[in-house]
Amino acid sequence: MKNKLEQIRIHGRGGQGVVTATELIALAAFYEGYEAQAFPNFGVERTGAPIQSFVRLSHQAITTREQIYQPSILIIQDATLLESVDVFAGRTPETIIIINAPENKWPELKKKFKYLYFTAATEIAMEIFGKNIVNTTILGAFAKYTGLVSLESLKKAITEKFKEKGQEIIKKNILAITKNYESANH
Amino acid sequence: MENKKQLLEGSQAIAAVIKNIKPAVISAYPITPQTHIVEKLAKLKADGEADYEYLRAESEFAAASIILGASATGVRSYSATSSQGLLLMTEVIFNIAGLRLPVVMTCANRAISAPINIWNDHSDVMTIRDAGWIHFFADSNQEAVDLHILAYKIAEQLRLPVMVNVDGFILTHAFEPVIIPSSKIIKKFLPNYAPKADQFLNPKKPMTFGIFATPADYFETRENLHHDLTASLTIIKKEYKDLMHLLGRKNKDSGLVEYSGPKKPETILVAMGSVIGTIRETLKNDQRTGLLKIKTYRPFPAKEVSQILLTAKNIAVIEKAISLGQAGPLFSDIQASLPNNQLNIKNYIVGLGGRDITQKMIREIVTDVKKKNGQKIKFIGKI
Structure with missing residues (x-):
């Protein structure tokens, strides 16, 4: 995996912190010596609108700036998007797919994808934050299933990103991400 | 630090x-x-x-x-x-x-x-x-x-x-x-x-x-x-x-323009801004196509631009703006910098209003510019 260009696409909805999630992945990877590039694709500026955000990770300089059309990793923060957006566009047989849902409610997907993972990020977020904000939580599963960044680097990225929001917020996010990481099983 | x-x-x-x-x-x-x-x-x-x-x-x-x-x-x-x-x-x-x-x-x-x-x-x-x-x-x-x-x-x-x-x-x-x-x-x-x-x-x-x-x-x-x-x-x-x-930067360009690619290119793509990275990636293994990046647009470095472009046969000016009713502004500037030339120069309008510019589109331009006839000004990336 080390010499490969990783292309990560996150699908979510406006207000769910999709952009923050890509920033945290990029930051954690950057701490581990990767070249990283993260950028959003904003749709209309309103809460709930489907949006995508992108991260590229490589050990070589990243020059291209086109959006990600052939993701090596897909994170679906909001499973309702499966019905309205072609979230799987451009995936290959090797694409790792992580969906925020407690269980596989789409049995046909299991036949199509080799690396398909479900994670109950919403349940963890509801328990810890009291609301359905899963952008950091789901990164626990991301770290476990992809092995690209360590939980420690993600914690460091969270501490840096949320330093102005205070210790309480940092602690909760680290707790959520750790719980999600530990609940993720291959 | x-x-x-x-x-x-x-x-x-x-x-x-x-x-x-x-x-x-x-x-x-x-x-x-x-x-x-x-x-x-x-x-x-x-x-x-x-x-x-x-x-x-x-x-x-x-x-x-x-x-x-x-x-x-x-x-x-x-x-x-x-x-x-x-x-x-x-x-x-x-x-x-x-x-x-x-x-x-x-x-x-x-x-x-x-x-x-x-x-x-x-x-x-x-x-x-x-x-x-x-x-x-x-x-x-x-x-x-x-x-x-x-x-x-x-x-x-x-x-x-x-x-x-x-x-x-x-x-x-x-x-x-x-x-x-x-x-x-x-x-x-x-x-x-x-x-x-x-x-x-x-x-x-x-x-x-x-x-x-x-x-x-x-x-x-x-x-x-x-x-x-x-x-x-x-x-x-x-x-x-x-x-x-x-x-301590490794840049070797003049600050006005930056050429990268073969010494005797068949085609040169000209562009400004962030699309340069996408073009660079697309041309990585292309031995016949060069890239001219315009870093200083005004004053226009006409001499530097013409010296480089005259080494090629085909020129594709790729830009994210158009002087409506005429052509891309960079295209007009480049034409004005190249009097009496035999070059095949074409203008490709891309990315207006945030339309994503893909490597596929760049490859399409590299192919299109070589065509003998064909439109002088083309909009690339229509969905």
């Missing part, structure tokens, strides 16, 4: 270097996608980390007027805007140049209404390209950072305003590794601004400038401004080289 790479959003990186450049006055009005730059600068001030006066204006017209006024009193000033905001500043933008004020601004490039569109293209800056400003185009956030330092050096040395163009969202909202030179390092290249006595308004020595010029004088003010702009090409080259050396 110096020379240490950080992973920063483009806007944060620009704000950080502006803070280290130490302007005395910043005035702005927030507009997408420039907002994060001025938000960060306002926050740095509020947190006591910066010394400048920060004035949130009631409109872009006021913001531009405030920095015009500040600059006229002999202090370093800064603003940033986008799209409709730049259009609202237009009258003042021309005044700043006519008054020969060394203002530096960032334009986070964005499309123009109507219809309303918040995404990136170069339509905004092209409306004021004739105002008498120097225009730089950045292709990465590191380049954006470095060009702002260069901008102030050139502006203050030549008394010409400089605009640094940075693609909205694609760069302003992209996180990537960047080095922010410290104020100590910047000061070695860019000393404190110290205009001469006759270059700023001073109550102890009252004078005015820019008020009225009859046909007996106005003509020469334009002619002089034009000559000073074209003469600045030499200064930009020299200062750019010094700056790259000081910052």
Whole structure:
């Protein structure tokens, strides 16, 4: 995996912190010596609108700036998007797919994808934050299933990103991400 | 901490270097996608980390007027805007140049209404390209950072305003590794601004400038401004080289244009701004196609451009703007720089209003430009 260009696409909805999630992945990877590039694709500026955000990770300089059309990793923060957006566009047989849902409610997907993972990020977020904000939580599963960044680097990225929001917020996010990481099983 | 790479959003990186450049006055009005730059600068001030006066204006017209006024009193000033905001500043933008004020601004490039569109293209800056400003185009956030330092050096040395163009969202909202030179390092290249006595308004020595010029004088003010702009090409080259050396950058380009590719190319693609990276990646294994990046757009480096383009047969000018009813502005500039040529030059309009520019589109252009006949101007990337 080390010499490969990783292309990560996150699908979510406006207000769910999709952009923050890509920033945290990029930051954690950057701490581990990767070249990283993260950028959003904003749709209309309103809460709930489907949006995508992108991260590229490589050990070589990243020059291209086109959006990600052939993701090596897909994170679906909001499973309702499966019905309205072609979230799987451009995936290959090797694409790792992580969906925020407690269980596989789409049995046909299991036949199509080799690396398909479900994670109950919403349940963890509801328990810890009291609301359905899963952008950091789901990164626990991301770290476990992809092995690209360590939980420690993600914690460091969270501490840096949320330093102005205070210790309480940092602690909760680290707790959520750790719980999600530990609940993720291959 | 110096020379240490950080992973920063483009806007944060620009704000950080502006803070280290130490302007005395910043005035702005927030507009997408420039907002994060001025938000960060306002926050740095509020947190006591910066010394400048920060004035949130009631409109872009006021913001531009405030920095015009500040600059006229002999202090370093800064603003940033986008799209409709730049259009609202237009009258003042021309005044700043006519008054020969060394203002530096960032334009986070964005499309123009109507219809309303918040995404990136170069339509905004092209409306004021004739105002008498120097225009730089950045292709990465590191380049954006470095060009702002260069901008102030050139502006203050030549008394010409400089605009640094940075693609909205694609760069302003992209996180990537960047080095922010410290104020100590910047000061070695860019000393404190110290205009001469006759270059700023001073109550102890009252004078005015820019008020009225009859046909007996106005003509020469334009002619002089034009000559000073074209003469600045030499200064930009020299200062750019010094700056790259000081910052330890590996750039080997002139600061005006940058060619990469084969020595005897069959085709050269010409472009400006962030699309350069995507083109570079597309051409990685192409032995017959070169890439010419225009870094300084005004004054237009016609000599450097023509020298490079004349080594090829086919030229594809790829741009994110169009002079409606004519062609892309860069295309017209390039044609004007190449008199009596035998080249096959075509114009490709891409990315208007944020339409993503893909490697597939670049490959399509590389193929299309070689066609004997075919349209001179083409819109690429239609869905």
